[in-house]
Amino acid sequence: MKMSDIRKFRNLKAGQRFLFTGVFYTARDQAHKRLSELIREGKKLPFSLEEKIIYYCGPNPGGPDRPIGACGPTTSSRMDALTVPLLNLGLTAMVGKGRRSPAVRAAIKKNKAVYFVTYAGCGALLAERVSSCRIVCFPDLGPEAVYELTVEDFPLITSIDSRGGSIYEPTG
């Protein structure tokens, strides 16, 4: 699937695996904290969430011969408490590892979004699927800043689909 297929994500079913070529925005704990503070204060976000894919990832830096270092997913459930407002602002998909809370699952269903997992702990393998990396905002957060990643043939597994179907039992 490609970036232009993002509206078709809602047709995916939990368990479906495919390769994706498109754009991810990385965000993990501290970036989520900042985004939710901005939302709470009614301020403009540094990037629009509409039809975007957030990847829970704090990558290793790249070097002269590569755009990025190891860049696998981090545990999604740590972002659970800060996820619902992002979904309500149009976030279409999230990529991470592990389970989500019932509240996130309900918000995914309500907003017709989708949650993917990818090969967890395979940061070197996934680095080969990233063709460019650019900082978007919060540079002071270092690896926790928001980066725009262009990915090619990135492996995704549909974990919670837009109808709320899931490959895992929900947590909590």
Add this chain to the structure above:
Amino acid sequence: MKTIKPEQIEDKVAALCAQANFRLRPDVLSALKAAAAGPVSAGSREALLAIVRNAEIARRKKLAICQDTGLPVVFAEVGLKAVIDGDFKKAVNKGIKKAYVQNMFRPSIQTDPLGRADRPGFYPGILHVELVPNDRIRLTVMPKGFGSENKAGLKMFNPTASSEELEKFILSVVKNAGPDACPPFIVGIGVGGTQDYAALMAKKALLRPVQRRSRKPAISLWEKSLLKKINKLGIGPLGLGGSPTALAVSVETAATHIAGLPLAVNVSCHALRSAEGII
């Protein structure tokens, strides 16, 4: 008496940090390969082979095995007949920093745990020192990822607790780690000692080659039976169901007080990294 310069310690620690992050431990790699060759589902095999391929790419391309290059835990056995000509702890931290900067590993250490105000950095690591009666320093570096560290568990049992009670707790810790902590796991367990010592044993248990069982026959049997029970949980490689959920269970024990039975579980993800060297 042998004199050891801080630079020697620094260089050794740096080399071990790099080795641990680039080369998956051979015992872990062969356990993963054996699992992939075993009677597992096609989905589990695909996941296991992805993990093996990841380790190969990491080694060949000098990419970190995992983007979480961990909080480096350093175990040092320092010979009493070795004279360290400088500050040992500083040398260890300098070595960590050197490796992490040079190899473009991720700075994952927050020096302000409550305020979280500092920019993540490369050190300090966690240092455990033991004194031994020789003139060498044996260093073991274990960069511990926090996706799995977060799932550790500790419970102070009554000395009369039944083995069923202990197993129930161990299984609940592994179940809670679930798909979040990058299975298949290696489960380290510390039984006895004090609260802190049980936790340390659980972590040290992860240093044992995964194919090697305890020298104590009863413990060895318990390790095998725990592994069977864990593998019945069906969490599976990358948490996608099936088996194996764990590659090994290693239990370390120590003397404890007549009034208690501390038990700690340290879960390691499949990216169990450590490297050892001697000065």
